[in-house]
C-alpha cells in the first residue's frame with residue numbers, strides 16, 4: 001500500500017477525562033480517563049480499524065476527532081489544520097469533510113422526518129445549492145446506497161434495520177465528505193445485512209475516494225475492511241499495525257488474547273485450538289491499574305509491568321506495540337528492546 | 340424416545356395486523372449430554388421457540404399446537420401449573436439480558452437461594468452456602484462477599500455468570516441459552532462458552548444454544564438447526580451444516596460472514612434483501628424473494644412450500660432443488676468461493 005506523506009487526520013497525545021462529581025455542589029471527586037494519550041495518523045484513502053473491549057474508549061476517541069466532544073489534552077489535526085479547540089463556527093465548513101456514522105440505525109434517525117428530509121438536511125443546514133435542486137441530489141444519493149429513490153417520502157419506521165443504516169450512510173454522504181468515522185456501523189444488524197453494508201462501505205470508498213476510521217468490536221469484520229488496525233485498552237493504544245501483520249503476528253498479549261477468544265465457525269477446530277483465556281473483566285477506567293494497564297489480566301506480567309508504563313514503540317516495520325514483553329518480535333527489534 | 344422431542348410445534352399469535360406465525364411446524368430431538376444450536380436472523384422465531392418449550396406462552400394469547408415431549412412427558416397439553424413446577428429443576432433458561440431475568444431489589448444470593456429452595460427443602464443457611472458455591476463455580480471472584488451484592492453492582496459479564504449460576508443452581512436436565520453472550524465482549528464470551536461447556540459435561544444436561552453467531556454454534560453444538568421465517572430450513576450434525584450445507588440460505592449465511600480462520604476474501608457474499616415479516620411470509624418457499632436459485636425450481640418456489648426432507652443420514656433440507664443439483668452447486672460454486680479470494 002502506498003502512503004502519501006501527509007496524513008489526512010493526525011491525532012497527537014489525545015486525552016479525554018470525564019469529571020466524576022458528587023453531591024449537590026457537584027464537587028469533582030475523580031475522573032474517568034476514557035482516552036488517555038493516544039497518537040495515530042490516518043492517510044488518505046485508507047481504512048483504519050479500531051478494536052477493543054467495551055468501555056476502552058473507542059467511541060470517545062471517535063467523538064473527539066469529529067469534535068463532538070472537547071478534548072482535555074493533546075491535538076487533532078485535519079489536513080494539517082489544528083482543529084483541537086476550533087470554535088463551532090469555524091468548524092462548520094470542516095464538518096462537511098468529516099462525518100460520523102453511528103451504531104444504532106433505529107435511534108439515530110428522527111422518526112417524524114421523511115427519508116428525503118433526513119438525507120437532505122445537511123444541504124439545508126450547510127446552505128448548499130445543488131444543480132438540479134435538493135430533491136434530485138438526495139435521490140441520487142439514495143440510489144448510490146442501494147435504496148429506491150422513490151422512497152423519498154417514506155418514514156424511517158417503514159424500513160428494515162439494514163435499510164435504515166443505509167439511510168444513515170446516505171445522510172453522511174450528502175456533503176461529499178473526505179473522511180467518515182463509523183462507530184459500530186454493522187453491529188446492530190443481522191449477519192446477512194451486515195455483509196451488505198460492509199460491501200456498500202467498500203464500494204463507496206472506491207467510488208468516492210473516502211477515508212474511513214471504523215470502530216468495531218468484531219475482529220473478523222475489522223480484518224475484512226481495514227488496511228491498518230489499532231487496538232485500544234483502557235484509554236490507551238496498545239498496538240497499531242498493518243492488517244496482515246496485526247492478524248498474522250500480533251505482538252501485544254492483549255491482542256493475542258482478543259484473537260484467541262474469537263469463536264471459529266469450524267466444528268473440527270473446537271478442540272485443537274490453543275486458547276488464551278483472560279480472567280475477569282476490564283478494570284474500571286475510574287482507577288485504571290498503574291503502569292501497564294493490562295497487567296492485572298496479563299499472563300506475562302512481571303514486576304516491571306506494575307511500575308513502568310511501556311511506551312508505544314515501532315518493533316517491526318509499521319508495527320507499533322506498547323509492552324515490555326511482546327510476542328513474536330523480529331530478531332533485530334528484540335535485541336533493541338532488551339538493550 | 341429422546342430426552343426432548345418437538346413434533347410439529349406451532350406457536351401463532353393473533354394480532355391486529357394479522358396472524359403472526361412465529362414458529363410454524365418445528366420438529367427436532369435432543370438427548371441428555373448433547374447440544375443443539377439454533378441459528379437464524381432476528382425475528383426467525385428462535386426466542387418464541389425457547390419460551391414455548393418452557394411453557395411461558397401458556398395462559399397468553401398464543402395459539403400453540405403440536406407436541407413437546409420432555410423425558411416422556413407431553414407439555415403442550417399439560418397444565419400451566421404443572422409446567423411451572425418443572426421450571427428450575429427439570430428445565431431452565433439463560434436469557435440474553437440478565438437484568439430482565441433478575442430482580443433488581445434482591446441480592447444475587449437471595450435470588451439463587453429462592454430458586455434453590457423451591458425444589459429443595461433445606462434451611463436458608465444451607466441454600467446460601469449452595470449459592471456461594473455456585474457463584475464460585477461460574478467464576479465470580481470472592482463469591483462469599485459478592486453473594487450479597489445487587490445485580491446492578493455487577494458488570495455485564497458478572498451478571499451473565501450470576502444468571503448462569505441461578506439457572507444451574509437446581510441442576511436442570513435441560514438448559515436453554517437464548518443468545519447468552521450476544522451482549523458481551525469476545526473475551527468474556529469465551530469465558531462463558533467455556534463455562535457452559537464444562538458445566539454441561541459435568542451435569543450431563545441437554546443444552547440448546549440459540550444465537551445468530553455461527554462461530555458460537557460451531558464451538559458448542561453437536562447438532563444445528565437453521566431457522567428462517569418460523570420454519571426449520573436445514574437440520575443436521577454440525578459437520579453437515581458447516582462442511583456440506585445444502586440450503587441456499589445456509590450458503591448465504593456462510594458467505595456473509597468474514598472469517599478469521601481463513602485467508603481474507605476480497606468480497607463478502609451477502610444475501611440480497613432482508614428477512615421476511617412473519618405476518619406476510621412469502622408464499623411457497625419463504626426464502627424465494629432472496630434466493631439466487633428460485634428460478635430453477637420449475638415455478639414451485641413461490642407456489643409450493645418445500646418439505647423438510649432427509650438428504651442423507653439425519654441431515655434434513657427444505658428446498659425444491661434436486662439433491663444432486665444442491666450438492667453440485669455447493670461443491671463447484673459456493674464452497675470454492677468461500678475458500679478463495
Ligand SMILES: Nc1ncnc2c1ncn2[C@@H]1O[C@H](COP(=O)(O)OP(=O)(O)OP(=O)(O)O)[C@@H](O)[C@H]1O
Pocket residue numbers: 018019032033034052053054055056057058059060061217285
Ligand atoms: N459523558 C461521559 N461521562 C462520563 N464517562 C463517560 C462519558 N462517556 C464515556 N464515558 C466513559 O468513558 C469510557 C470509554 O467509553 P466509550 O464509550 O468511549 O467506550 P467504547 O470503547 O466505545 O465502548 P463500547 O464498545 O461499549 O461502545 C467508559 O468507561 C465510559 O463509561
Ligand SMILES: Nc1ncnc2c1ncn2[C@@H]1O[C@H](COP(=O)(O)OP(=O)(O)O)[C@@H](O)[C@H]1O
Pocket residue numbers: 352354359360361379380381382383384385386387388616617
Ligand atoms: N407475544 C407476541 N405477540 C405477537 N408476536 C410476537 C410475540 N412474540 C414474538 N412475536 C413475533 O414472533 C416473531 C419471532 O420472534 P422471536 O422468536 O423473538 O425472534 P428471534 O428469532 O429473533 O428470537 C417476530 O416476528 C416477533 O415479532
Ligand code: SF4
Pocket residue numbers: 252253254292293294295296298299300301302305310322323324325326
Ligand atoms: S507490559 Fe507487561 S503486563 Fe503489560 S502487556 Fe506487556 S507483559 Fe503484559
Ligand code: SF4
Pocket residue numbers: 586587588624625626627628630631632633636640645657658659660
Ligand atoms: S426452494 Fe427454491 S427459492 Fe427456496 S431455497 Fe430452494 S431454490 Fe431457493
Ligand SMILES: [Mg+2]
Pocket residue numbers: 058059060183
Ligand atoms: Mg462505543
Ligand SMILES: [Mg+2]
Pocket residue numbers: 385386387517518
Ligand atoms: Mg431472540
